[in-house]
Amino acid sequence: MPELPEVEVVRRGLADHVVGRTVERAVLTGARVARRHAAGPQDLADRLVGSRIVTADRRGKYLWLVLAPPHDDPQALVVHLGMSGQMLVEPADAPREKHLHATIDFSDDGPQLRFVDQRTFGGLALTTLHDPVEGHPHGIPEPVRHIAPDPLEPAFDRAATVRRIKARSSEIKRVLLDQSVVSGVGNIYADEALWRAGVHGRRAATALTKPTIGRVLDHATAVMTEALGQGGTSFDALYVNVNGASGYFDRSLSAYGQTGRPCPRCGTPIVREQFMNRSSHFCPRCQTRPRW
Numbered sequence: 001m002p003e004l005p006e007v008e009v010v011r012r013g014l015a016d017h018v019v020g021r022t023v024e025r026a027v028l029t030g031a032r033v034a035r036r037h038a039a040g041p042q043d044l045a046d047r048l049v050g051s052r053i054v055t056a057d058r059r060g061k062y063l064w065l066v067l068a069p070p071h072d073d074p075q076a077l078v079v080h081l082g083m084s085g086q087m088l089v090e091p092a093d094a095p096r097e098k099h100l101h102a103t104i105d106f107s108d109d110g111p112q113l114r115f116v117d118q119r120t121f122g123g124l125a126l127t128t129l130h131d132p133v134e135g136h137p138h139g140i141p142e143p144v145r146h147i148a149p150d151p152l153e154p155a156f157d158r159a160a161t162v163r164r165i166k167a168r169s170s171e172i173k174r175v176l177l178d179q180s181v182v183s184g185v186g187n188i189y190a191d192e193a194l195w196r197a198g199v200h201g202r203r204a205a206t207a208l209t210k211p212t213i214g215r216v217l218d219h220a221t222a223v224m225t226e227a228l229g230q231g232g233t234s235f236d237a238l239y240v241n242v243n244g245a246s247g248y249f250d251r252s253l254s255a256y257g258q259t260g261r262p263c264p265r266c267g268t269p270i271v272r273e274q275f276m277n278r279s280s281h282f283c284p285r286c287q288t289r290p291r292w
Contacts, residue, residue, distance in 0.1 A: 004184030005227040014056035017089040021106040033101040036125035060150045060183025076141035085122030088114045150184035151221040173201030193220035195255035200287040255281045
């Protein structure tokens with residue numbers, strides 16, 4: 001699943017290519033793409049027509065377009081990328097992708113916005129906005145209100161996040177993946193941050209000192225910022241920007257996906273183990289496993 005850097009790459013592409021444009025026509029194919037929109041795909045398509053895209057916004061892994069409809073208050077088109085969702089900006093006459101589920105045309109006759117999703121876990125939904133905060137002056141969409149600020153947004157409070165993590169008895173990696181505590185940190189960047197901090201992911205959060213927790217958060221921020229600078233992390237052709245290009249931060253990973261390769265710090269082979277229906281990657285020497 002794309003994490004914060006990959007979603008931010010898409011957001012920036014949308015900001016460059018669709019913000020300020022007015023929707024002339026929207027076509028949604030099938031009901032699944034709009035399953036989170038209670039009134040169905042045709043209602044969603046109809047309500048998009050005439051709306052001007054005000055801004056492209058994001059919190060953690062959640063992406064949305066703020067819309068100014070002709071006669072209503074601003075609303076948000078929330079884009080759920082799921083496992084394989086792609087937002088692509090292409091000429092209207094470009095070949096249609098096999099897994100194309102939605103197209104949006106604009107009144108300026110410029111490039112078309114497409115939603116492509118091979119595994120169909122993603123989708124689109126129109127919703128209200130609430131609670132304007134620093135960095136999100138138009139507010140947060142209803143489905144995103146329970147998500148905590150991410151480390152790259154102005155509303156992020158590092159000290160408060162450290163306190164929330166310290167109060168948890170769960171394993172530190174499990175807490176990092178809890179989007180209600182801190183958003184945007186997924187499996188890849190949690191493994192990288194913990195490796196950089198020298199902390200085993202199964203250490204109980206409450207057993208860590210606040211400076212150590214702060215160091216983990218700082219490393220998560222740093223590694224996601226570095227990944228963003230390289231277009232994100234792409235392990236297959238599904239994670240692309242709006243122009244269809246893949247990121248290449250996977251070449252810079254030290255722990256995630258490096259099973260059996262020498263730890264860049266000490267040379268010990270990186271180990272992989274199952275964790276929450278995912279995989280954890282760590283150095284058994286640099287990241288000492290807790291004693292139960």
